[in-house]
Amino acid sequence: MTDAFDDTAALIVIDVQQGFDDPSWGARDNPDAEANVGRLVQAWSDASRPIVLVRHDSRSPGSPLAPGSPGNALKDVVADAPHDLFVTKHVNSAFYGEPDLHAWLTERGIRQLVICGIQTNMCVETTTRMAGNLGYDVTLPIDATHTFDLEGPGGVRLTAAELARATAVNVQGGGFARVVTTDEVVGA
Template sequence: MQPTIPTLIIIDMQKGMASAAAGQRNNPDAEQNIAALLQAWRKAGAPVVHVRHMSRTPGSVFWPGQPGAEFQEQLAPLPNSHVLEKNVPDAFINTGLERWLRVRDITRLVIVGVSTNNSVEATARTAGNLGFDTEVVADATFAFAKVDYAGTPRSADEVHAMALANLQGEYATIVDTRQVLAALATVA
């Protein structure tokens, strides 16, 4: 039996995430890595899900109709792409994502996007809990600097690393773009 290509899930790669106002971030090459993965998935004719966060808070950069809510051009879905909108961090909550995957007998997921410690982590945790074979691509995700609960400022790299550590082995396997592209080349 030939291995199947996992579904690529691109989370919240919207214009608002690329603005300086979003905060100090890590992985400046994340968009380039996501674009390379997206191109490879499209070339292979494999399924891609584009997730967009739509805020429930009027005035938010992610409020419907705001420029920040739009997809970044280089990562925009094609007209026939599956797009879902969410208004909480987890892409499985109130979106129909699980049903969409199950009806297609999809069991393997590759998750990329932003932010590592928020929507990526929440979605990967649920995916793992639902039994999906899940990979999170470390260099195709990024996080923002944040002050922790004890009041200690944490760099974007620290926030990113902790989120990946939270996922590794329990909910997902952490990989990099090179590994994913190499694996895709063996099944595509």
């Protein structure tokens, strides 16, 4: 599948931050997510393709992702990763961050995106949906993401695995992206 990407295909790495190791998030899925993100970063670096790192700077009081807190820092797997752009954001979509991701991609003629990171059903899914709406050709290696169990209205609780499955259905079934594995992207 690597041949399916042109030389400008950008890897967007979302919110791979220390704060997501905080136990307050609850049970998570996919213990291999960070290793798969690392494999993608290495493949993109080896191919000299553009890499965009995104960091969530939470404005919520007490958040483990707040600027200045240890949890705001990127995890080791990406902390020293080569990158062409570093975006900070306060909301779910990397397209509403600084600097302007869409403008940066457009200026460089980048039309293909591979999106990975944390959380599957939050910032990764939101960015993926927006990318699809903006007309990008988007690939989502779902095993290079992870999320946490979540409770919704009326006490309904979904496991992280159920939420990841729902994201896969939402983004591919909705025509926003192709959902694949890391192996399919790196050709391992």
